[in-house]
Amino acid sequence: MREMIKMVVVLTVLSSFSGGLLAAIRNNTKERIEYQQLKFVKGPAIRSILEGCSNDPIVDRFKIKDGDVEHSFFVGVFDGKPSTVALESFGKGFGGNIGVMVGVNVKEDTIVGVGVTTHSETPGVGSRAKTEPDFTAQFQGLPLKKEFKVKADGGQVDALSGATVTSRGVSAALTDAAGIYERVKPQLMEKLKTFAN
Template identity: 30%
Template sequence: MNDSKKGGGIAMLVVVLGLITLVCALLLGVVNQVTDPLIKQNAIDTRNAAMGEILPEATDFPEVEVPEEMKSPEDKNAVAITAAFKAEKDGEAIGYCVQVAPKGFGGALTLIVGINADGTVAGAKVTAHAETPGLGAKSQDAEWIAQYAGQPADGSLAVSKDGGTINAITGATITSRAVTNGVNAAAQFAATLG
């Protein structure tokens, strides 16, 4: 009789634990459905604000199609081109804004790169990252990222440790290389557009 009471008690614990797990999963699903559209809209708003900062003279940013193989490249070291936009002023193209996702120290960064019609980098802005606070997170500092503006958009930029002209963030060379690779990938993609 004692063994059957133990078995019934364990079964009851399993049922209660299963119900708790089910309720938690349902709550997480509801929260995800509520917050997911807000998170996506926030990312779009952040991207649009960055494009406006990088190419402030542009009045319109129509989207340009990016081939699927560039959005999810098979080469693990390749930089993903996640979106592209033509920067227009009064209907004339003045450049492009390209959203890229280079791999940094803490994972992929989201970077908006502006390319002027004259073949120079208009600027760049890191809009999302998972880099180390105080080190790789400095990639968002306006003073550091400003060094890309005016550089040739020919895909040849490199950090100074690699013989280039871009000063790496102290203690965050991997992040600095990732941003530089992102700028180069954006420049190369923009070159194919016009």
């Protein structure tokens, strides 16, 4: 019986000790890890969209709640003005969700750039949405409003040949981004003021 109690006590103490240690380390590294993940997973897309901005968009980020979901926004400062934000939205592709980063000029409500962040599309077919700049370049300058559809569905988006489902996913993500942008724009403009200097 005494041995039994000893086993229970030792295991309990050891587990709680390791639990405490891990919680402490997690708390201290949380922000750094979030920054690293953004930098290496979303960073390339953000940088290519906000090319030439004078700040670090991954540092200058904020969150806004849209209904139940919180979205991150990355600020691009051009000529001393925080005129552009990038936000990420998702659309269903051939192999799961496609993450699309959309850069918007908040004055004109136009798209400055689009880039795919995460996807699990077929390599060489759907994955071209990320690797072929021609595909994402077609969105540049379009107003970020209403619905985006591929031409086969009666829309305006030139689909990647052989990858219609992927193109639909990207279009759906853009439609989603347009919706989010419209809903949170008042809050967005408030937040952006804090980045002006």
